[in-house]
Amino acid sequence: xxxxxxxxxxxxxxxxxxxxxxxxxxxxxxxxxxxxxxxxxxxxxxxxxxxxxxxxxxxxxxxxxxxxxxxxxxxxxxxxxxxxxxxxxxxxxxxxxxxxxxxxxxxxxxxxxxxxxxxxxxxxxxxxxxxx
Numbered sequence: 001x002x003x004x005x006x007x008x009x010x011x012x013x014x015x016x017x018x019x020x021x022x023x024x025x026x027x028x029x030x031x032x033x034x035x036x037x038x039x040x041x042x043x044x045x046x047x048x049x050x051x052x053x054x055x056x057x058x059x060x061x062x063x064x065x066x067x068x069x070x071x072x073x074x075x076x077x078x079x080x081x082x083x084x085x086x087x088x089x090x091x092x093x094x095x096x097x098x099x100x101x102x103x104x105x106x107x108x109x110x111x112x113x114x115x116x117x118x119x120x121x122x123x124x125x126x127x128x129x130x131x132x
Contacts, residue, residue, distance in 0.1 A: 026080065026094075027080065029082035029087065032103060033083075036113070041085075046071070048071040049070065049086075050087060052070035052088050052089070053066070070088065073088075077091065099119065101115070102114070
């Protein structure tokens with residue numbers, strides 16, 4: 001079973017069908033998600049920001065994803081360049097995200113980032129948390 005998280009975002013994006021770009025044994029980012037992240041980074045107007053992906057305790061199932069822009073470099077961070085997007089994962093979250101794919105969905109029913117994670121042992125009905 002996979003866990004999927006959705007984060008609301010109001011900007012439309014062109015949907016692509018290409019396969020995700022993946023760092024070996026690590027997190028991947030679909031081209032659609034990369035376009036959206038780059039657009040959001042451009043809106044911020046700063047060159048020092050990267051997409052930080054983290055797993056934190058919380059939610060109905062025990063763990064939840066966090067995606068945010070961050071300029072910090074933390075000890076043990078794993079840095080990636082996925083489809084031209086600078087992505088950073090902290091050392092505690094990295095084992096939970098190996099093989100996970102971040103995508104962006106833009107439909108009449110749903111808009112936001114989703115994470116398909118093969119490491120998730122289960123999820124909850126709200127779709128915002130998972131168990132590892």
